[in-house]
Amino acid sequence: MQKTKAEAIVAKMLAEDKFSLWLGIELLSITEGHCRLRMTIRDEMVNGFNISHGGIAFSLADSALAFASNAYGRLSVALECSISFAVAVQ
Numbered sequence: 001m002q003k004t005k006a007e008a009i010v011a012k013m014l015a016e017d018k019f020s021l022w023l024g025i026e027l028l029s030i031t032e033g034h035c036r037l038r039m040t041i042r043d044e045m046v047n048g049f050n051i052s053h054g055g056i057a058f059s060l061a062d063s064a065l066a067f068a069s070n071a072y073g074r075l076s077v078a079l080e081c082s083i084s085f086a087v088a089v090q
Contacts, residue, residue, distance in 0.1 A: 004031075005071075005073060006030050006031050006032050006071035006072075007030055009070060009071055009073060010027060010030045010035070010067045010070070010071055011027075013066070013067060013070060014027060014067070017063070019059070019063075020063045023039055023056070023059060023060065023063070024039055024040055024042070025037050025038070025039050025060065025063055026038045026039065027067070030067060030068070030071055031071065032068075032071045032072045033068050033069070033071065033072070034068055034071075035064045035065075035067040035068035035071070036064075037060060037063060037064050037067075039060050041056065041089065049088075051088040051089065052088070052089035054083075054085060056089075057083070057085065057089045058081075058083050061081075061083055062078070062081065065078060065081065066078070
């Protein structure tokens, strides 16, 4: 089955993104402007409370933003981002 333009772009990005690969990010779905990822939290990713470090959760969100915004085929980078942690990532 042939990949869509968005799938081809993000597959190339992910293949060359050493940080996202180190995180163990898996691409579940991608379309222009939309991305679903999955990642397993490993022992070295937790903080002193034995929950996911906020930086790890933010990194997953940052990768999703990068993939979704670049799936249009135009180079896109974030100018400013914020995240609110409503509950701890387990």
